[in-house]
Amino acid sequence: MHTIRLTPLEEDTGTRLDSFLSRRVEGLTRSAAARLLAEGCVTCDGAVPGKSYRIAGGEELCVTLPEAEEPEAVPQDIPLDVVYEDEDVIVVNKPVGMVVHPAPGHPDGTLVNALLHHCGDSLSGIGGEKRPGIVHRIDRDTSGLIIAAKNDAAHLALAAQLADHTLARTYECLAVGNFRQDSGTVNAPIGRSRSDRKKMAVVAGGRPAVTHWEVLARYPGVTHLRCRLETGRTHQIRVHLAYIGHPILGDTVYGNKKPVPGLTGQCLHATGLRFLHPHTGCPVELTCPRPEEFERMLVKLQKRT
Known part of the structure; x- marks a missing residue:
């Protein structure tokens, strides 16, 4: 177990304590925060507050957190849409809703579980037992191409390409609003949000992040974009587009909180991947089609024009 200390900000005044904790403690849900309160794991100025306590302002909170139990990654027979595979790498078109690797709250049903079943023991060990073969990640509610390494040499080579931008990733998305320019x-x-530790944000002193975008089509109130990552920060495209006032359609974290009918997650798809093969050095360029939800949304938008 470990203890963290929190001091509420002025804007937190009046907020229920379980809600405050879920915003300020990374990975803590509101229901989990309520359990900690019920178990006496939270103190306010040295005393245990009631379950309906609201922030008064200026108090010191101590939260004792149990050690998170890391789920074991085990093989699971989960269908994979394999776009490319050889003895060194495998590239998969990940569907919306699939988590990349096991974590508290997502113990199984992940891409790693599926890869362990599909590839057996032939996955790089550099990512550790929980992330075998994983070179980069994409969000749970983002679909598209993700590459995994089948041996350590391939993993090291791909990681170096990721660092020097030789490994290039291209995305398509539908962004809210109209763009005046054709590209930018x-x-x-980007760093951890200071107001909500579960979110990322554009912050002074954050890690450098560069996203290039170009307009593919314009519709009433929505723009179809192609985005190219120069860096690979967590939630980068989602954060950058929200920062310039054009959040991704369906992104309930960085955009409108209400889900968009017809969309399971944000309308963001990793459509292209280019890298140098870690064994032969030959360029490999792969693409995959947009998911059905994305296509249906495009048809709906085209009918409005």
Whole structure:
């Protein structure tokens, strides 16, 4: 177990304590925060507050957190849409809703579980027992191409390409609003949000982040974009587009909180991947089609024009 200390900000005044904790403690849900309160794991100025306590402002909170139990990654027979595979790498078109690797709250049903079943023991061990073969990640509610390494040499080579931008990733998305220009670049540092630790944000002192975008089509109130990552920060495209006032359609974290009818997650798809083969050095360029939800949304938008 470990203890963290929190001091509420002025804007937190009046907020229920379980809600405050779920915003300020990374990975803590509101229901989990309520359980901690019920178990006496939270103190307010040294005393245990009631379950309906609201932030008064200026108090010191101590939260004792149990050690998170890391789920074991085990093989599971989950269908994979394999776009490319050889003895060194495998590239998969990940569906919306699939988590990349096991974590508290998502113990199984992940891409790693599926890869362990599909590839057996032939996955790189560099990512550790929980992330075998995983070179990069994409969000749970983002679909598209993701590459995994089948041996350590391939993993090291791909990781180096990721660092020097030789491994290039291209995305398509539907962004809310109308873009005046046909192309542009967002160059803004990204770090953990200071108001909500479960979110990322453009912050001073954050890690450098660069996203290039170009318009593919314009519809009433929505723009179809192609985005190219120069860096690979967590939630980068989602954060950058929200930062310039054009959140991704269906993104309930960085955009409108209400889900969009017909969309399971945000309308963001990793459509292209280019890298140098880690064994032969030959360029490999792969693409995959947009998911059905994305296509249906495009048809709906085209009918409005």
